Amino acid sequence: MALTLTRALEAVLDGEDAEALRRATARLIEVYRSGAPPEEQALRDPVSAAAYAAYRMPATHAAVSRVLRYAMEVAPDLAPRSLVDVGGGTGAAAWAVAEAFPEVASVEVLDASADALSLGARIARNGPPVVAGARWTRADLTVNSLLPQADLATISYVLGELPGDLPDRVVDASVAAAGVVAVVEPGTPRGFAAVHAARERLLGAGWHLVAPCPHEDACPLAAAGDWCHLAVRLDRTALHRRLKGGALGHEDEKVSYVVARREPAALPGGRVLRHPVTRKGMVRLELCRADGTAAAEVVSKRQGPRYRAARHAGWGDRWPPEGTDAAD
Ligand SMILES: C[S@@+](CC[C@H](N)C(=O)[O-])C[C@H]1O[C@@H](n2cnc3c(N)ncnc32)[C@H](O)[C@@H]1O
Known part of the structure; x- marks a missing residue:
């Protein structure tokens, strides 16, 4: 039976020299x-490679899993049968895709x-059969x-590592090779800049956005010098704590991303840009909106279903959630 990624990492990395891994982790952080x-x-x-797998792979896997979930909410017809994981390293994105899309029958990690x-191949032996x-x-x-060629190309935590105009060329190559592209980067101003450049390039190629944007106009956050990102909370593994120390049992992985495809998708009315702020009887949501603007919406208790939906909304979620009667 396939193990979870955490268990697979433990199974493969348990015998590694902990001191050597700690030194390598410190160097990679630098x-x-x-x-x-x-x-x-x-x-x-x-x-x-072992240090990367131990201290980064759970976080990049969690980030890509969340990105795929958001993409599937907007485009439930997404059902790739093949994946190319570009700069796939130890395969975190490949694991996330295999778990999200049971239809995937072929995976190539470059x-x-x-x-x-x-x-990555050793860790994958314990994973889903397609990985x-x-x-x-x-x-x-x-x-x-x-x-x-593949139905889906993932480019996860890679564009920021590529020099010169190579990020543009890799995005162009993914448009030529795939029908859906997911670009994921750290949720920093620099990571977002790479994602935003990819977004513009994908739109320029005549592609359509799936997530996170609720529109295909200019990004209002980029125009304001801000950066679009979200935080994905994940449990720290015992291995991670041994390598990096830290008392917290969890970490918040900040992520910027864009998912686009050749065909249009039915984009949501908005997307939550920050942790919602809840006060007595009201929730304040910072939103990117379908009209191409970013603005706050205050939802009050008087709005019934919309208020109940707002109380459950999280940073990064579509707004309003589909399938609720939370519309205006
Ligand atoms: C930060 S790691 C991300 C790995 C994996 N995609 C993930 O999300 O965990 C960046 C990866 O890009 C690869 N990479 C960097 N430059 C590359 C290049 N010129 N050609 C191919 N891969 C490259 C590195 O070897 C490394 O595995």
Whole structure:
């Protein structure tokens, strides 16, 4: 039976030298801190790949899982049968896609790091069958940015690592190769800038947005010098705590993302841009809205179903939720 990613990581990484993993984790944190493309391959040896898997893979997996959930809420007809995971590393996005879409029958993970790929393949042996049977292909996007054909391309925590105009070329290549593209980056101003550039490029190619945007006009947050992101809460694994320390049992992974596809989707009325603020008898929602603007909506108890829906709304959710009688 397939293990959860957390259990699969424990099964594979348990015997690793903890001190070597801690040192490699500290180095990776330093490499990723600036958000700028690393000067050399970050996952350059087996211990760096193991450290990445232990301290980052649960978070990138949780982020991609949430992004896919939001995309499926807007486009319930999404049912990819094949995936190319671009810069897929140890395969976090491939796990998330396999779990979200049972129809997926073929997975290819492309990455420049042989150590990340071979560790990813070992972890995947304990995972969903389609991930266990994935192709793990060594490919340096700086040398060749062409991608194999697939229904879905995931580009997860990769664009920010690529130099010069390579992010643009990789987005163009994904448009040529796939029918749906999911770009995920850290929810920082820099991560958002990469996502926003990808959004503009995907729209420029005549594609349509699925999530998070409720419209295809200019992004009002980018125009205001703000950045669109959300926080995904996940439990810290025992392994993670051993490597990074910290008392909290959870972490909040900040994420910026865009999912787009060739066909239009029925976009929602809005999207929640911050943690909603609840006061006695009212909820204040900061929203991106279908008319292309960002503005607050205060929902009061007098609004009945809309108020009850607002009390359950979370940062990043569509608004109003479909299937409720919360419309105006
Ligand atoms: C931060 S990791 C993300 C890994 C995985 N997608 C995830 O979400 O956990 C960035 C990945 O991009 C890969 N990468 C960086 N530059 C690359 C290039 N020029 N060609 C192919 N892969 C590259 C790295 O080897 C690494 O595995």
